[in-house]
Amino acid sequence: MSVRKIKDGVYAVGVNHWDRKLFDEIIPLPNGTSYNSYLIIGSQYTALIDTVDPALQDGLINNLKEFKDLKVDYIISQHAEQDHSGSIPKILEMYPDAKVVTNEKCKELLIEHLGIPDEKFIVIKDYDKLSLGNKTLTFIFTPWVHWPETMSTYLQEDKILFTCDFFGSHYATSELYAKNSEIVLEGAKRYYAEIMMPFRNFIKSNINKIEKFDFEIIAPSHGPMWNDPKFIINAYLDWISPVVKNEVVVLYTSMHGSTKVIVDELYNRLVENGIKVTPFNLVSADLGEIAISLVDAATIIFAFPTVLTGPHPLGASITYFVNAIKPKTKFASFITSYGWGGMTIKWVKEHIGNLKVEMLGELEFKGLPKKEDIEKVNEIVMRIVEAHKSIGIL
Ligand SMILES: Cc1cc2nc3c(=O)[nH]c(=O)nc-3n(C[C@H](O)[C@H](O)[C@H](O)COP(=O)(O)O)c2cc1C
Ligand SMILES: [Fe+2]
Ligand SMILES: [Fe+2]
Incomplete structure (x- = not known):
């Protein structure tokens, strides 16, 4: 997958895993999946939001090499699971001055799972902001979508909410946006059913939390982005509601x-x-x-x-x-x-x-x-x- 521009200074640099057949060694993937990573180039600093599964890290590296003289200052880790964090060690090798920006829980898990040294981290708290110059990030803790440390990141100037697994779908596509298609929604439901459903009770409070922010795009770390955020939020509200169907x-x-x-x-x-x-x-x-x-x-x-x-x-x-x-x-x-x-x-x-x-x-x-x-x-x-x-x- 080549680099795609989302807004000025905001790029999709992740990879599609078209031919992955099984997730978590158990859930079949009829349409593959993707690991999305987003590069945000501000007037002063550059941030990379999440990385990709280590199996496909060369794809991310090649995408980053497309940017001339790129210097990554911050790697925002929204979730410690390896499909998003597994390439952080490699990216740290490429950009030795970069810091991993994340919350305390995620830091602990990244140290345990990937052996990232303590001094590489900048630890943030709920609602903390990080300025990249002309672009500002706000971190919103959204626990249990999917692990206890998961968080979202809001890019104020471009009204984009990065959500990692939350609102993600198992769907590999070269399209940037989901276009509310049924097949992507099915991929999102497949993701929700295995990953999120056990933590259904945490989802409403996370939706309430993110809805306080004014965003036009939801950019998850699996599947295409949602440029009609209400569509996927309403689907989630339906899935978590206590109402069952005649089935x-x-x-x-x-x-x-x-x-x-x-x-x-x-x-x-x-x-x-x-x-x-x-x-x-x-x-x-x-x-x-x-x-x-x-x-x-x-x-x-x-x-x-x-x-x-x-x-x-x-x-x-x-x-x-x-x-x-x-x-x-x-x-x-x-x-x-x-x-x-x-x-x-x-x-x-x-x-x-x-x-x-x-x-x-x-x-x-x-x-x-x-x-x-x-x-x-x-x-x-x-x-x-x-x-x-x-x-x-x-
Ligand atoms: C490998 C095997 C082990 C079985 N173990 C038991 C058992 O422990 N107790 C029992 O009541 N029946 C046991 N049965 C018998 C089956 O439960 C019985 O034949 C049943 O009707 C099979 O239903 P099915 O036609 O839907 O497969 C066993 C059958 C097989 C093939
Ligand atoms: Fe996950
Ligand atoms: Fe994931």
Whole structure:
């Protein structure tokens, strides 16, 4: 990616990772991702906001080399995670007089993760300002989007808010702006679902904090920039609101087809009753798609067979993941087929303590489902229908 000018003295110098397939070694990236870095050249000083993943640091270095006689005075580190900070040591080698400007918590993490020496830092506090001459930066602490040390940076003269992971999207593009497109929004939702959703309760106060500043552009450190900031802020407000949608997510797998008979029955009956159903076969499902669906869904159904006295390992794994990302889901139901006995449903219930869900029935059946098992499915369906009606979404 070549250097792109955003405003006079403000440039995008980050890199696209078009062919990255997996984030955090777990979330698929159908459209790649990007690590954005921004260069701000003021009349007196020059600042670089965030760097890039070390795997692509040559791209950042080449971009910086495009600026004749460039001297970086400040490296603003908004987040210590390596996809943004990992190239700081290399940039410090290139510009030995540069200082890393960040908050106390981020400094500590950068020392621990990257071994940056103590004397390289300038530590700032919430709302501190840094003048570059004709351009002024204000630092706004926005904790837990994504780690405890994350912060945003406001560039007053150009009305740009740099937000790092906050409002970021997994979307590699040569375009500077998101243009409110659905596909970028999907990339942003994929980012939110895995990274931000567990810290949903911190997001409102961070939005309140940043909204006190007058900005026209949100410049995150993943994906394109938002030149209609309301669009992405409203999407976030929708995702974090306690309101759920008339949707059921079914997380299933079935070795010999017995559990699948019930999943198909559930699917048909729920759809007949006007509920959107998204089934995910855990063998092949994209974990990002599952997380995205759980941003809105009112109900989750866990459906997998019993293996070696407990849940099928794919079921155990998804239970752990769902519990960790803490969706706002309100209702849950549990299905398992077994051969001679086991503890699958008990195990799943014991491992979803983070979910504030009302249980809407469970079904344990031996081998293939029988007539009475199908009847039990209809009972579960009716309870889901009633539950969705009771909160006014059906
Ligand atoms: C590897 C393996 C281990 C199993 N372990 C148990 C078990 O510990 N307890 C049990 O009741 N059934 C066990 N079963 C039997 C299955 O739970 C049973 O066949 C069930 O009907 C399979 O459902 P499915 O057709 O949806 O895969 C096991 C089956 C397999 C293949
Ligand atoms: Fe992060
Ligand atoms: Fe990130």
